[in-house]
Amino acid sequence: MTSSVAVLGAGSWGTAFSQVLADAGNDVRLWARRSSAAEEIRSSRQNAAYLPGIHLPEAVRATADAREALDGAEVVVLAVPSQTLRANLAAWAPDLPAGAAFLSLAKGIESGSCLRMSEVVTQSLAVAEERVAVLTGPNLAREIAERQPAAAVIGARDEEVGRRLQEVCATAYFRPYTNPDVVGCELGGAVKNVIALAVGMAVGMGLGDNAKASLVTRGLAETARLGAALGADPLTFAGLAGLGDLVATCFSPLSRNRSFGERLGRGVPLEETKALIHQTAEGVGSAESVLELARSHGVDMPITEQVVRVVREGASPREAVEAFMARSTKPER
Numbered sequence: 001m002t003s004s005v006a007v008l009g010a011g012s013w014g015t016a017f018s019q020v021l022a023d024a025g026n027d028v029r030l031w032a033r034r035s036s037a038a039e040e041i042r043s044s045r046q047n048a049a050y051l052p053g054i055h056l057p058e059a060v061r062a063t064a065d066a067r068e069a070l071d072g073a074e075v076v077v078l079a080v081p082s083q084t085l086r087a088n089l090a091a092w093a094p095d096l097p098a099g100a101a102f103l104s105l106a107k108g109i110e111s112g113s114c115l116r117m118s119e120v121v122t123q124s125l126a127v128a129e130e131r132v133a134v135l136t137g138p139n140l141a142r143e144i145a146e147r148q149p150a151a152a153v154i155g156a157r158d159e160e161v162g163r164r165l166q167e168v169c170a171t172a173y174f175r176p177y178t179n180p181d182v183v184g185c186e187l188g189g190a191v192k193n194v195i196a197l198a199v200g201m202a203v204g205m206g207l208g209d210n211a212k213a214s215l216v217t218r219g220l221a222e223t224a225r226l227g228a229a230l231g232a233d234p235l236t237f238a239g240l241a242g243l244g245d246l247v248a249t250c251f252s253p254l255s256r257n258r259s260f261g262e263r264l265g266r267g268v269p270l271e272e273t274k275a276l277i278h279q280t281a282e283g284v285g286s287a288e289s290v291l292e293l294a295r296s297h298g299v300d301m302p303i304t305e306q307v308v309r310v311v312r313e314g315a316s317p318r319e320a321v322e323a324f325m326a327r328s329t330k331p332e333r
């Protein structure tokens, strides 16, 4: 069944996911912030800044006019960086079609409010939470744009909305599952970016596989602790939104978060690293909010704490490792 889908945000993931949606048989309108980006997609079928060499299908129609993108959309996909979502929603609000389902692709926690992206949507648009779903899992945009097989998870409170969105984006190479645990799905996606920064730092410092595996495992443990405090289903963290995404992000050189951490680990100063990475590394903007959320629920997140020291307070990765390892010994759980 063909659906009319608006994808708002033409960075790596918005563009790659537009192709998934087009391959699944939908009518897709992709909104780009810059008219030059929309024009480039229309004329060359490429978004060279984000996905060089990928030829987008004709069914992806690019525009820089949000009203045009949203006109008649049954599904609205939100693909802008987390820290910009609220302001963008305010600008799009007059043109959002009544009754559309929202699917958030962003993996972050809002600074200041410490809200998850689905909460930002329900709060700022006053829509029912049943209409807001999230897509997450091990989904490196470049691989998906190359149509390499991947699984994903749609976190949706409403089973029917989840199933409908699953149908909308299932293709021969993209296999979405559903999960009613929206909280766990979103936390898994947001916290793995913070842990990937830590793993990247370890890689940049030349630390070995034991260090990386320990960070991934203890990173998952602290994600699950936060999840438990916020009412998430613990099993979600053993799935695609938790372990799956953590492994893909922490071990792939394609990950912007891991690459960001790697540069810091090699000794590149924070400001220089920010200037070098032109794409979104959500963990940098979300680490502090994750830590605030954890502290407000009495949850210990020692890896996140050290990442915040590095990306917010200017500590060196070496100091962060020393502080992490010097903590008192304790039971694993």
Ligand SMILES: NC(=O)c1ccc[n+]([C@@H]2O[C@H](COP(=O)([O-])OP(=O)(O)OC[C@H]3O[C@@H](n4cnc5c(N)ncnc54)[C@H](O)[C@@H]3O)[C@@H](O)[C@H]2O)c1
Binding pocket: 009, 010, 011, 012, 013, 014, 015, 033, 034, 050, 079, 080, 081, 082, 084, 088, 105, 106, 107, 108, 139, 140, 141, 142, 278, 279, 280, 282
């Ligand atoms: N790239 C991936 O592999 C991938 C996979 C899964 C999820 N995600 C998540 O998707 C979200 C979007 O990331 P991305 O990878 O597409 O980022 P990106 O850096 O590749 O692109 C960001 C896009 O947002 C636009 N943008 C930046 N500031 C904006 C603003 N103020 N208003 C409107 N648009 C703005 C940029 O022009 C660009 O088109 C992030 O939360 C990311 O964690 C990314």
Ligand SMILES: O=P(O)(O)OC[C@H](O)CO
Binding pocket: 107, 137, 138, 139, 140, 141, 193, 196, 245, 248, 249, 254, 255, 256, 257, 258, 280, 281, 282
């Ligand atoms: O490139 P990153 O670090 O934003 O990670 C991309 C995706 O979230 C991986 O699932």
